[in-house]
Amino acid sequence: MPHLHLEYTANLTQLDTDKALLRLNHALVASGQFGAEFDIKSRAVQVDSFRVGTGLNERGFVAARLALLSGRSPQVKQQLSQSLLAVLQDLGPWPEGVQVQLSVELRDMDRDTYSKAAVGS
């Protein structure tokens, strides 16, 4: 906890996912909501097959989804959502002529049935 998924369409060829994930994780650490920085588990997935709407002009998206253990207040979650969106908005430059939609979803994970363990060293 937390888990962050970042999806981005393959036409956003200039996106530096290493930099994006590091910035997103720094924003989560800076929120003060998480006990240990190493708890933040983030991944970026390129979407090769996609379709935005039904129109013909070129479009893409970057969609972040943050899954948290249940129990945080709506205010805290709104702040997290806004801070992650701010990171996404700063990830450009974006390709010429592509309409890009950015989104951030916050999702609760049921605390009572979440299990975890650490292995290795």
Add this chain to the structure above:
Amino acid sequence: MPHLHLEYTANLTQLDTDKALLRLNHALVASGQFGAEFDIKSRAVQVDSFRVGTGLNERGFVAARLALLSGRSPQVKQQLSQSLLAVLQDLGPWPEGVQVQLSVELRDMDRDTYSKAAVGS
């Protein structure tokens, strides 16, 4: 909003994902539930490593997941679910000798903590 994920197992080699996504998006537009066609963000992901149950016969699946901002009625969501399933059922032909399971899940996204922005042109 909305976000649609379409997963399909790699043994469904005849599946035309471009056509599938376009048909799914058209079904969503036709529902009249969404203000603008370009809000519909859909992606298809091939699943290369999978296992259906524990039996030995060949199996596969196509799983659609539609994430909506919270607030729609169960009736509206049932209709959306059924209309997406109808699209999946029409995606064949399917490979000989493969048991294929089709499914559609509707999932609410918390409206109060969803953030978005548009960039580019």
Add this chain to the structure above:
Amino acid sequence: MPHLHLEYTANLTQLDTDKALLRLNHALVASGQFGAEFDIKSRAVQVDSFRVGTGLNERGFVAARLALLSGRSPQVKQQLSQSLLAVLQDLGPWPEGVQVQLSVELRDMDRDTYSKAAVGS
């Protein structure tokens, strides 16, 4: 129903996903919670682009997510979560020098708006 997603970071090169998925499915069958073994639809996805926290030491994760139709008790879901975590803990050996986090999330799918069908033979 159910759907299981298994994500693992690309630095866990010794992970045998076929074996992992089969063991996870056997654990689900053994729980007695599911009517038919072929209903269990599991997939493993390698995560190539990831970042755990903000530190520099090498880290990885294996994250399982089980989606069930709504209605099962917290106790049943806790048992399922623990039995899946036990499978993950037994998936080693793990690479030397990598901190690996294992997690299991249980997620309800809304029963009233889930649709499914079977095709092929």
